[in-house]
Amino acid sequence: MPIDSEVSKRRIGIMGGTFDPVHFGHTLLAEAALNEAGLDEVIFMPAYIQPFKRDRYIADSRDRLRMLELATSYEERFTVSSWELEQENVSYTYDTIESFIQNNPDQKIFFIMGSDAMMKIERWKRGKELLGICNLVVGKREAGDRVQLEEHAKRLRGAFGTEIIILEKQMRPISSTMVRERITAGKPITDMVSPLVEDYIYEHELYIKSKETEKRIEECFFGMTEKRRLHTENVVKVAAELARLYGADENKAKLAAKCHDFFRGKDIEEINSLVRHYGLSEKYIDNPNLAHGKLAAEFLENDLGTDDNEIIDAVSFHTTGRRDMSLIEKIVFIADAIEAKRDYPGVEEIRVMAYKDIDKACKMSLERTIAHLRETGITEEMIDRDTIDAYEYFKEQEKEK
Numbered sequence: 001m002p003i004d005s006e007v008s009k010r011r012i013g014i015m016g017g018t019f020d021p022v023h024f025g026h027t028l029l030a031e032a033a034l035n036e037a038g039l040d041e042v043i044f045m046p047a048y049i050q051p052f053k054r055d056r057y058i059a060d061s062r063d064r065l066r067m068l069e070l071a072t073s074y075e076e077r078f079t080v081s082s083w084e085l086e087q088e089n090v091s092y093t094y095d096t097i098e099s100f101i102q103n104n105p106d107q108k109i110f111f112i113m114g115s116d117a118m119m120k121i122e123r124w125k126r127g128k129e130l131l132g133i134c135n136l137v138v139g140k141r142e143a144g145d146r147v148q149l150e151e152h153a154k155r156l157r158g159a160f161g162t163e164i165i166i167l168e169k170q171m172r173p174i175s176s177t178m179v180r181e182r183i184t185a186g187k188p189i190t191d192m193v194s195p196l197v198e199d200y201i202y203e204h205e206l207y208i209k210s211k212e213t214e215k216r217i218e219e220c221f222f223g224m225t226e227k228r229r230l231h232t233e234n235v236v237k238v239a240a241e242l243a244r245l246y247g248a249d250e251n252k253a254k255l256a257a258k259c260h261d262f263f264r265g266k267d268i269e270e271i272n273s274l275v276r277h278y279g280l281s282e283k284y285i286d287n288p289n290l291a292h293g294k295l296a297a298e299f300l301e302n303d304l305g306t307d308d309n310e311i312i313d314a315v316s317f318h319t320t321g322r323r324d325m326s327l328i329e330k331i332v333f334i335a336d337a338i339e340a341k342r343d344y345p346g347v348e349e350i351r352v353m354a355y356k357d358i359d360k361a362c363k364m365s366l367e368r369t370i371a372h373l374r375e376t377g378i379t380e381e382m383i384d385r386d387t388i389d390a391y392e393y394f395k396e397q398e399k400e401k
């Protein structure tokens with residue numbers, strides 16, 4: 001049994017969560033864990049993707065992290081870790097705790113959770129092994145669940161040797177869902193979240209932004225295959241980095257990146273019918289590679305009522321590029337070409353260049369695309385005119401510099 005009971009070890013609580021958003025229920029649980037379980041520190045660990053919430057829209061990682069920092073700033077024994085966010089992958093608690101133990105062998109680890117989580121922990125990935133490498137501190141959510149909890153805890157202690165501390169303090173009946181629903185309904189949340197978090201939410205318009213549009217974007221996003229969703233997440237990430245680097249509007253870049261492939265991978269009948277529905281050129285019939293960006297742009301403009309041409313054009317021209325692209329267009333174009341999973345000859349050079357000189361990177365990418373198309377037997381006339389124009393444009397620009 002690997003659990004060490006040396007009294008000299010620092011007792012560290014790790015409180016994992018989605019924290020979408022963090023509320024008084026979370027901080028009260030952590031406070032009770034400090035006091036009743038004699039912890040020296042509680043580390044809040046926001047999940048990048050909670051395994052059971054994969055198909056749900058959650059607020060941006062950076063917003064959830066910042067809200068946690070604000071909510072916990074009043075207690076010096078609280079810290080916030082971005083470790084799971086930095087992994088940019090599904091957050092399995094076993095992996096987190098295992099890595100934490102490796103890096104902190106002299107600390108005694110308690111995973112802090114609500115009672116619902118404890119009842120399901122054996123179903124988590126490597127949940128049983130998790131119970132063998134860390135201890136638990138559990139806050140009871142309902143007044144009446146003590147007996148059931150104790151019985152469950154007794155079984156887990158017996159089966160895995162886990163030290164489980166069930167807190168006496170009664171938890172507050174608050175959930176992140178309740179907070180979000182109150183915001184959507186325009187009701188106050190003062191009794192649920194810290195004033196700093198409340199200010200942050202309103203300042204950044206979290207959970208209130210044109211709900212219907214947001215919902216439809218999320219539906220489209222989650223309607224894509226997992227592979228395409230991962231690609232899109234990677235493109236969003238690169239687009240955000242480039243937007244920050246080159247001083248473009250990060251939100252626009254992210255939104256365009258998020259929507260660019262909504263129609264990628266749809267079957268050809270659906271693509272053709274949509275090409276006709278939106279009245280696009282016949283050249284897009286039976287041509288999903290070129291049609292998907294145009295359809296996504298039409299969808300944004302006509303169905304979602306987006307009136308921002310920078311976003312619409314960035315989506316529309318993300319595959320072909322075109323002469324004299326805007327900065328947002330270049331960002332989405334190049335982010336799509338270099339995201340982390342892209343693996344083709346020459347990608348690394350384009351990747352490096354994208355962070356030094358975005359025009360040069362676009363030119364390199366277009367050059368490579370044109371060469372690749374020729375290699376696959378596509379004649380000059382069959383290559384989209386916008387791609388040729390874009391390449392010529394960047395060459396001219398380079399000469400003029």
Ligand code: NAP
Nearest residue numbers: 016017018019025092093113114115116117124125171174
């Ligand atoms: P959450 O909704 O943000 O809540 C975080 C924690 O606070 C949960 O343990 C929750 O307990 C507790 N809590 C919420 N409201 C509370 C209140 N009013 N009073 C007392 N406690 C309250 O987080 P989550 O999405 O459930 O995720 C919890 C952690 O479990 C994360 O670290 C996640 O990655 C991990 N997890 C891991 C796996 C896996 O490894 N396979 C699977 C699922 C979850 P309740 O559970 O009682 O709501």
